Amino acid sequence: MKISVRNVTKTFGNYRALDDVSLEVPDGELVALLGPSGSGKTTLLRIIAGLELPEHGNVFFDDDDAARRKPGERRVGFVFQHYALFRHMSVFENVAFGLRVRPRSTRPAEPEIRRRVHDLLGMVQLDGFAERFPSQLSGGQRQRVALARALAVEPRVLLLDEPFGALDAKVREELRQWLRRLHDEIGVTSLFVTHDQEEALDVADRVVVMDHGKIEQVGSPEEVFHSPANEFVLGFLGQVNRLEVRALRGEPMFAPRPYPDLGATAPQARIFARPHQVGLAKTQPDGPAFPAKVVRVHAAGPIVRVELASEFGEIRAEISHDRLRELELRDGVRVWVGLLEYRVYPHDGAAERLG
Amino acid sequence: MARLGSVRNRRARVLPGFGLTLGFTLTYLGLIVLLPFAALVWKTADLSWGEFLAKVTDPRVVASYRLSFGTALVAGLVNVVFGLVVAWVLVRYRFPGRRLIDAIVDLPFALPTAVSGIALTTLYAKTGWFGSVLDRFGIQGAFSPFGITVALAFVGFPFVVRTVQPALEDLEAELEDAAASLGATRLQIFLRVLLPSVLPALLTGFALSFARALGEYGSIVFIAGNQPMKTEITPLLIIVKLEQYDYAGATAIAVSLLAASFVLLFAINLLQAWSQRHHAA
Numbered sequence: 316m317k318i319s320v321r322n323v324t325k326t327f328g329n330y331r332a333l334d335d336v337s338l339e340v341p342d343g344e345l346v347a348l349l350g351p352s353g354s355g356k357t358t359l360l361r362i363i364a365g366l367e368l369p370e371h372g373n374v375f376f377d378d379d380d381a382a383r384r385k386p387g388e389r390r391v392g393f394v395f396q397h398y399a400l401f402r403h404m405s406v407f408e409n410v411a412f413g414l415r416v417r418p419r420s421t422r423p424a425e426p427e428i429r430r431r432v433h434d435l436l437g438m439v440q441l442d443g444f445a446e447r448f449p450s451q452l453s454g455g456q457r458q459r460v461a462l463a464r465a466l467a468v469e470p471r472v473l474l475l476d477e478p479f480g481a482l483d484a485k486v487r488e489e490l491r492q493w494l495r496r497l498h499d500e501i502g503v504t505s506l507f508v509t510h511d512q513e514e515a516l517d518v519a520d521r522v523v524v525m526d527h528g529k530i531e532q533v534g535s536p537e538e539v540f541h542s543p544a545n546e547f548v549l550g551f552l553g554q555v556n557r558l559e560v561r562a563l564r565g566e567p568m569f570a571p572r573p574y575p576d577l578g579a580t581a582p583q584a585r586i587f588a589r590p591h592q593v594g595l596a597k598t599q600p601d602g603p604a605f606p607a608k609v610v611r612v613h614a615a616g617p618i619v620r621v622e623l624a625s626e627f628g629e630i631r632a633e634i635s636h637d638r639l640r641e642l643e644l645r646d647g648v649r650v651w652v653g654l655l656e657y658r659v660y661p662h663d664g665a666a667e668r669l670g
Numbered sequence: 671m672a673r674l675g676s677v678r679n680r681r682a683r684v685l686p687g688f689g690l691t692l693g694f695t696l697t698y699l700g701l702i703v704l705l706p707f708a709a710l711v712w713k714t715a716d717l718s719w720g721e722f723l724a725k726v727t728d729p730r731v732v733a734s735y736r737l738s739f740g741t742a743l744v745a746g747l748v749n750v751v752f753g754l755v756v757a758w759v760l761v762r763y764r765f766p767g768r769r770l771i772d773a774i775v776d777l778p779f780a781l782p783t784a785v786s787g788i789a790l791t792t793l794y795a796k797t798g799w800f801g802s803v804l805d806r807f808g809i810q811g812a813f814s815p816f817g818i819t820v821a822l823a824f825v826g827f828p829f830v831v832r833t834v835q836p837a838l839e840d841l842e843a844e845l846e847d848a849a850a851s852l853g854a855t856r857l858q859i860f861l862r863v864l865l866p867s868v869l870p871a872l873l874t875g876f877a878l879s880f881a882r883a884l885g886e887y888g889s890i891v892f893i894a895g896n897q898p899m900k901t902e903i904t905p906l907l908i909i910v911k912l913e914q915y916d917y918a919g920a921t922a923i924a925v926s927l928l929a930a931s932f933v934l935l936f937a938i939n940l941l942q943a944w945s946q947r948h949h950a951a
Contacts, residue, residue, distance in 0.1 A: 366847050387853035399844035403866040403945075413852035416862070468852055 316376050316471040316504050317342045318363060323372030325358055332358040333369070334528040340472075340506055340521075345498045347515035348508045350525035351551065356508045359525070360474050363506065364391045376471055392465030392503075396477040398457045400449040406460050407445040410435055413468035435463040438497070455486040462494075466501070475507035479514065491518050512552045516540060524548050546660050549587055556593060558586040558627040588657040590620065593632035596651040597642055604653040609644050625652060710928070713921040725922040730898055731907060738904040739930070741815055742883035745822035749879045750872055753830025760831070761838040775831045778824050783888030790821050791892045813895030818903065821889045826879030833878065837871035870946040877938040884931050 318340040325333040333355045340346050348356040361367040363374050365386035374381045381389055400409050408415075410432045414423055423431065436442055439459040449457055458478060465473060478494070479487040495518045498505055509515050515522050516536040524531045524539055524547075532544040543549035550557075596604065607625035619639045623630040630652055634642070642650065714722065725731070760772055778786065794801040794811030801811035811817055841864065849859045865872075887905040894901045904927050911920035 361847075364847075364851055366851065386847070386850045387855075389851075391851055393848065393851040395844045395848060397842065397844065399842060399848040401845065401849075401863055401867075403869075412849070412854070412862075416849075416852065416854040416858045464848075464852070 318472055318504060318506065319375040320359065320363065321373045321375070323359070323362060323369045323374070325355075325362060325367065325369045331528050333362070336372070336528070336530055338523060338530060338533070340504060342504055343502045344520045345495065345505045345507070345518065346521045346523060347519035348506060348523050348525060349510070349512060349515040349551070351510060353527075354525040355528040356510075356525050357476055360476055360506060360508050363472070364393050364474050365389050366393070390468060390471045392462075392468065392470030392473040394458070394461050394465050394473070394475040394478050396480045398449070398454075398461045398481075400457055400460060400464070402449050404448075405445065406436070406441065406447050406449070406452070407432055409449070409460055410463045410467050412464060431467065432463075435467055438466075438500075439463045453486075454482045455490055458482065458490065462497075466503075470503065473503050473505040475505065477508050477510070480509070480511075487514070494518065516552070524551060526551070543658075546585070546587070549658065549660075554590055554631060556588050556590065556630050558588075558630075560584055560586055560627070585660050586654070586657050587660065588654045590631040590633040591618075592654060592656040593630060594653045594655045595621065595632055595634060595638070595642055595644070596653065599651050600653055604651040606649055607652045609646055609648045609650060611646060612639070612644050614639065623650070623652065707928075710921050710924055713917055714925045716918045717922055721918075722922050725919050726926040730902070731904070731923055733899045734902050734904040734907045735927075735930070737815060737818070737900075737902065738884060738927075741819045741822055741903075742880050742886075745819050745826055745883045746876045746880035748819070748823045749826050749830045750876050753827060753875060753879075754834055754868070754872060757831045757834040757838055761835055775828050777828075778826075779828050783825065783886065784892070786824060787821060787889035787892035790817070790824060790889065794820060794893065812893050813897075813901060815901065817893040817895075818890055818901065821893045822883035822886055825886055825889055826882045829878035829882060830872070830875035833875035834868055834871045837868045841867055866945075870942050873938055873942040873945065877935055877942070880938075881931060881935060884927070 318338075320336060320338040323333055323336045324331070336355070336359060338359075348359060350356045358367060362369050363381075365381065365384060376389070386393075401412065404412070411428050414428050414431065417423075433442075433445070436445055439462055441456060441459055441463070444452065444456065444460075449460065452460065458481075462475075462478075475494075479490050482490065491514055494507075507519075516539075519536060521533065522536055522539045523533050526547050532539055532548045534542070539548060540552050543552060549555055594600075605625055605627070607623040607630055609621060610624050610629075611622040613620040613622075614636070618633050619636055621632045621634060621644060623632060632652070644650065717725065756771075756775065760768060760775075791812050792798050794804070794817050795813075796802060796805050796811070798811065804811045804816075809816060811820075845863055845867070846859055849863045854862065885905060887903075887909070890903055891906060894903060894906070896902050896906055904923060908920045908923050908927075911917075911923065
């Protein structure tokens with residue numbers, strides 16, 4: 316089922332949570348809504364589910380206008396960050412809830428309910444847990460019960476609000492891989508909210524980056540990571556070095572490679588480079604480079620992270636362990652920094668990819 | 671060895687003062703709660719079994735039990751319904767005057783019971799504001815079991831509100847969202863999700879309200895009318911016996927009342943523990 320959000324606006328008092336947002340989620344895709352807290356991503360999810368009503372705009376499931384449909388009529392599976400399991404019910408009854416509350420004419424018979432609940436519990440790998448209560452489960456297990464409960468009503472779309480936000484790092488990573496496999500298995504159109512860029516890039520077919528109630532960019536994980544539409548997206552999808560440079564006669568004082576004339580209106584420019592795009596050298600290289608002092612070397616992990624101090628402020632670099640040995644970096648050592656690849660955002664906001 | 675022993679002792683008692691505070695607790699409970707009970711039973715023991723049974727099964731006494739337990743039960747149930755509604759409104763909605771209403775809930779706690787008794791009697795008497803209206807429908811307001819129930823509901827009301835309020839505050843709004851998105855109607859959400867979640871608190875509130883009503887005296891003596899066999903509550907009967915210097919008779923009734931209410935409260939506690947068995951988050 317395709318989800319179309321058209322020109323949705325939602326305000327809470329004076330606060331504009333969503334500002335004329337339009338979005339298409341193609342059938343069968345797993346899409347991440349990524350943004351900082353307060354970006355409106357959860358509000359958008361709740362509007363799609365019918366748990367909030369927009370002031371303007373519509374939500375369509377395929378060509379079905381959902382505006383007048385109550386949450387229960389939308390056939391949407393919703394998974395909450397804090398599980399929202401019914402504590403007084405067993406795991407079985409939690410999953411069966413959506414079937415039991417149906418009007419008698421569409422309610423499946425008891426043996427059919429049993430069969431479906433047990434199938435779902437098998438799918439979320441909680442076979443032996445039917446008679447347990449939520450208080451007897453771990454966080455990861457609870458979230459899987461919540462997922463089974465949402466799937467029990469055979470939803471047309473699955474909406475997950477920070478589904479792994481309350482879990483610890485290791486469980487979170489396992490569970491998101493598992494969600495990806497589950498999605499590939501059942502193929503239901505899914506939209507999940509997260510503020511964790513790694514989670515979004517890792518799991519989703521498509522990432523929707525949001526900020527201040529607006530969509531900043533929609534694209535595949537590769538697109539949003541490698542071709543960010545603007546400064547915000549670039550900064551939000553991982554660490555980035557930001558170098559304020561003064562442009563003199565259209566030529567910045569520091570320029571690794573030439574770049575277009577920014578004109579007299581842009582006496583200042585910002586150069587952005589991710590830590591892995593920063594190159595370090597012991598002696599001054601041929602290309603443009605500037606000196607810096609090593610502040611700290613973090614060598615624990617597959618790559619080495621180096622913090623440097625320069626006239627452009629703090630610089631973060633990521634190098635290999637081999638390179639670390641060649642350079643013989645220690646705290647306090649002076650090195651030369653060059654940018655292997657970088658982006659320039661002049662003040663009009665459009666991105667130029669260079670290098 | 672001596673050092674090892676002292677280390678072990680330290681580990682066993684992380685919080686200091688356990689012995690002292692437990693000793694104090696037991697002494698205090700003994701003096702304030704158990705000693706009067708013991709005296710009660712002791713005084714009753716002046717009677718032989720035959721005399722005791724005769725005193726506590728006297729028709730006038732039995733009629734008073736029926737009235738006291740019946741009205742306390744009805745008042746408790748009334749409080750459960752309206753206390754839940756008031757607690758719900760106070761927890762779920764934000765409106766001007768909410769704090770004022772919240773404060774008014776405690777009024778029955780603060781008011782001297784005799785004052786509330788006189789006020790209610792004035793209102794529910796045939797000539798009073800409510801009593802005159804009720805009279806038109808053939809209902810006797812004051813000086814009837816109806817009036818007693820009203821007064822008991824009044825004094826027990828805050829117990830239900832104050833026990834249910836925190837339970838409702840703990841209830842995430844997401845539970846309702848979850849149930850709604852699974853297709854439940856408002857009524858199904860209330861009956862299947864909200865009510866079972868607050869049931870333990872509701873039972874506690876009921877037990878407190880009921881227990882309070884059973885022992886209530888001050889506000890009832892005015893509104894009851896105190897006709898023997900009809901509107902005489904058990905606590906009043908105890909006072910009557912005391913005024914006749916029949917101390918053993920008074921304590922015999924008190925002991926039977928105590929035993930009955932203890933059994934009831936124990937049963938409610940069991941029920942509550944059962945309904946709460948899976949509520950640890």
